[in-house]
Amino acid sequence: MKVLDPTSERAPAERARVARPPALAGLTVGLLDISKPRGNVFLDRVEELLRGRGAAVRRYAKPTFTKPAPIDVRHEISTQCDVVIEALAD
Amino acid sequence: MELPEGLVAVVKADCPTCRLVRPVLDELGAHVVSEDDDDGLELSYRLGVETVPTLLRVRDGKEEQRTVGWSRRGWEAIAETAGFGAGLPESRPGCGSRTLDPGVADELAVRFQGHRLRSRRVEFSILEDEAEAMYDRGWSDGLPVVAPTEARVLRMLGGTARDPQDVVAVVPPDLVPCTVEKAAINAVLAGCRPEYLPVVLAAVEAACTDEFNAHGVLATTMPVGPVVVVNGPVRRRIGMNSGVNVLGQGNRANSTIGRALQLVIRNVGGGRPGGVDRAAHGNPGKVGVCFPEDEEGSPWEPFHVWRGFDAGASTVTLFAGEGPRGIVDQLSRDPESLARSFAACLRTVQHPKLPMIFDALLVVGPEHGRVFREAGWSRTRLLERLDALLQLPGDELVRGAGGIAEGLPPSVAGATLPKFRPGGLLVVHAGGGAGLFSTVFAGWASGPTGSQPVTREVGT
Numbered sequence: 399m400k401v402l403d404p405t406s407e408r409a410p411a412e413r414a415r416v417a418r419p420p421a422l423a424g425l426t427v428g429l430l431d432i433s434k435p436r437g438n439v440f441l442d443r444v445e446e447l448l449r450g451r452g453a454a455v456r457r458y459a460k461p462t463f464t465k466p467a468p469i470d471v472r473h474e475i476s477t478q479c480d481v482v483i484e485a486l487a488d
Numbered sequence: 489m490e491l492p493e494g495l496v497a498v499v500k501a502d503c504p505t506c507r508l509v510r511p512v513l514d515e516l517g518a519h520v521v522s523e524d525d526d527d528g529l530e531l532s533y534r535l536g537v538e539t540v541p542t543l544l545r546v547r548d549g550k551e552e553q554r555t556v557g558w559s560r561r562g563w564e565a566i567a568e569t570a571g572f573g574a575g576l577p578e579s580r581p582g583c584g585s586r587t588l589d590p591g592v593a594d595e596l597a598v599r600f601q602g603h604r605l606r607s608r609r610v611e612f613s614i615l616e617d618e619a620e621a622m623y624d625r626g627w628s629d630g631l632p633v634v635a636p637t638e639a640r641v642l643r644m645l646g647g648t649a650r651d652p653q654d655v656v657a658v659v660p661p662d663l664v665p666c667t668v669e670k671a672a673i674n675a676v677l678a679g680c681r682p683e684y685l686p687v688v689l690a691a692v693e694a695a696c697t698d699e700f701n702a703h704g705v706l707a708t709t710m711p712v713g714p715v716v717v718v719n720g721p722v723r724r725r726i727g728m729n730s731g732v733n734v735l736g737q738g739n740r741a742n743s744t745i746g747r748a749l750q751l752v753i754r755n756v757g758g759g760r761p762g763g764v765d766r767a768a769h770g771n772p773g774k775v776g777v778c779f780p781e782d783e784e785g786s787p788w789e790p791f792h793v794w795r796g797f798d799a800g801a802s803t804v805t806l807f808a809g810e811g812p813r814g815i816v817d818q819l820s821r822d823p824e825s826l827a828r829s830f831a832a833c834l835r836t837v838q839h840p841k842l843p844m845i846f847d848a849l850l851v852v853g854p855e856h857g858r859v860f861r862e863a864g865w866s867r868t869r870l871l872e873r874l875d876a877l878l879q880l881p882g883d884e885l886v887r888g889a890g891g892i893a894e895g896l897p898p899s900v901a902g903a904t905l906p907k908f909r910p911g912g913l914l915v916v917h918a919g920g921g922a923g924l925f926s927t928v929f930a931g932w933a934s935g936p937t938g939s940q941p942v943t944r945e946v947g948t
Contacts, residue, residue, distance in 0.1 A: 399618050402636045403608040404627050404673045404755040406664040433937075462937035464704030466661075 419481065423452030428479035430467065431459040432486065444483070453481075489534055491546045492519040495567060498532045498542045500524055503583035506541045509558050512573040518543070523586040532587050533596045539582040543567075557582035594639035602638050604645075604652050605669060609638075622677075627755055629747065629775055633677040644672040647682030648689065649948045656689050657696035659757035660703035661764040666692060666756045671748070674755055678748035678776070683726045684741055686946050687804060688748045691716050691778070694806045694944040695749060701939045705808045705932060706759045709766050712932040713774035715809040715849060716746050717916055719792035720802030722946050723780035730782035732920035735812050735851070735927065746776030771811035779918060785854050786917035787861030794867060795943050802946040807849045807914065808939035809929030817856070818924040823863040826856060827870060830926065831877035835907055837930040841885045841895040843905040847912040847931035847941070853919035856926050867915055878907035909934055914941060 419425060427448050431437050445455045456478055460467045475482060495518035499506035513520055522528040523540065535544070539556040545566050546552065555562035559579040564570045587596055612621045618635045622628055634640065645652055645668070652669035659666045668689065675688050695702040695714050705712055718728060729739035737743060753759045761767065767774070783790040792803040815833045820826035830850065838846045852860075860870060882900035889895055896905075912934050919925070932939055 399612045399635060400637065401610050401612070401618070401622075402605060402638065402641050402669075402673050403610050404636060404670065404677055404751070406662060406670075406756050406758065407608050408662065408664065462704075464701055464708070464933055464938045465698075466703060 421451075422448065422481065424454075425480040426454040426456055426478065427481045427483065428456050428458060428475045429483065430471070430475065431457065432463040432467075433460050434463045489531055491531075491544075491549055491551065492521075493546055493549070494519060496521060496544045496546055498523065498528070498535065498537045498540055498544075498585070500540050500583070500586050503540050505558050505580045505582045508576065508580060509541055509573070512563070512576065515572045516567055516569075529586060529592075529596070530600065532585060533600055537585045538588060540585050541582055542585075594643070597642045598638045601642050605638060605641060606653065606667075607669060607673060626760075627677060627751075629750060629754060631775065633751075634679050636673045636676040640676045641669070641673050644676050644680065644682050644685055645669065647685035648672075650689070657693045659692070659696055659752060660759065661706060662756075662758035664756050664758070666696075666752060670756050671752055674751040675744075675748040677755075678751050679740065679744040680748050681726070681740065684745050684748075686948060687718060687722060687726065687741075687745050687778075687802075688752075690804045690944045690946040691745065691749045691806065692752050694804055694942040695753070697942050699936075699940040700806050700808070700942040702753060702757075702759075703764075705939055706753060706757075706765050708932060709768045710932055711767055711769045711771045711810045712808045713771065713777065713810075714746065714749060715773065715807045715929055716749065716776075716778040717791065717805040717807065717849075718745075718778065718780040718802070718946075719783065719790050719797075719805070720946070721800065722802035723783075728780040730780040730918045734779050734782070734918045734920070735777070742779055744776070744778075746773075746778035748776070749778075750774065750776045773809075773811050777809070781916045782854065782918045785857070785921075787857045787865075788867040788915075788917065791914075791916045792943060797943065797945065803943050804946060805914075805941055805943040807847070807929060807941050808932040809849055810932075812851070812927045812929050815926040815928060816924070817926075820924075821859060823860050823865045823870070824873070826859050827873045828877060831874050834874065834913070834928060835878060835880070837907070837928065839894055841889065841892060843880050843885060843896075843907045844909050844912075845933065847908065847914070847934040849914045849916065849929040849931065849941075851919065851927040851929070852915060852917050853923060853926050854917070854921050855924045857917050871913060871915065874913060875906060875908070879904050880907055 429441050431441055448455050458471055495516055497513050497518045498521045500523040521531050523532050542556050543566050544551050544554040553566050555566055612618050619632055622633050650668045654668045655665045656671055657666055671692055675685055726741045728741045759765055781791050793799050797803050817829040837848045882903040885896045886898050886901050887895040
């Protein structure tokens, strides 16, 4: 039997990760607040801990947690930061 | 394929009328195309011949006129001459074209229209059971799917006037442009009939708007999915059920249209449970929920008219909703009492202490609708009364109130807050004629930061 493929037929693009740095001192770490209630409280503490290890920290925020981050925000993070911590809390 | 010039007759061997007119065709010097050979069958298919004999007049490569069966007057007009066919009756009906024979029609469609389909062909081996093969490839929502053969997809595409390569929407989460063809393939998987396809296309388009936010509806940990409400003439045309068991099983259009939308999001958009779909519980309606409003029995104007569309238009309205739950009130015979029952139940949407965060879709049953009709309450009057009844005292909403930690910050104490944001409560009419019940779909994060109800007109 011959059928038609119902999927997007896309192969996901794969890109190599940036090498993991040995230490965070002197690097810029981006922290993205997805705009869930009290996410800022958690990120404030993370920022404090990172600064204690000698990292610079930049903070970003999505307009709403329900939608993907706008492309401008993603672009800013990729050009302004050396390291990104990707995480989600709910 | 080029058309012969002059008179062209399409015939087949086992048609008595074709045999009857054979001498006339010789007499007129007509070019005879037989459906009994492959070239003739192809030409007949391309000419859209439904009855044999069909007599055409072709001039400069273009068909000018045609007639079907045998009729002396009709043939004289086409042949632009008279006096032939002496001894033949005045008229005789023709026979069905071979192009329409069961089996042949599908085969011809695939042979001559198959190139319009751009999707990758997947061939199952003879050792594979196709139902199992489709599960194994991840194309199913967990229920059996219909194999999207070329013939079935072409038949499905017959349900729309749109080009198969038209892009319907960009589908999240992978943000993939979904063509009419891809939507049609998934409609076949879902079990749709071709006439449902325009409704599926409108639902896909509505779901993929920024307002509806299908990405968020999919990704959320809450138990919501797209709920599709259909209005307008298309409901009856495709045989939807707005009556007994309207939200349940048993009607093919109700059951498959919402499923087709969810399969598009799964297969084209790449949205799968455990992947981007992070629902803690989900709900059984995430297989697909679609139902029509009972406009004919409604005490109010059709829902789509209330939302600003013409009564003659057909629409889909998408609402991000969880599973439906009942509202029982068997004693209220006046609208004020019934509105109070509705308000008491609606307050509990998601949580009785959380106002303005969640929308709701209230499905008023016919026996409840009758109470409002007899009292002359419009939909607007009901909504205004519910809004008044659902002004909640902040003191009851703050964290800790009622011994419940969930709630709003202490700053709302002393204030009054509405349960629903303006426009956040939608009311439609549907259900079986017996039972003093209504039903409510609780919503998800509402407004521009979450999902807003979206209505789109159903095209052709």
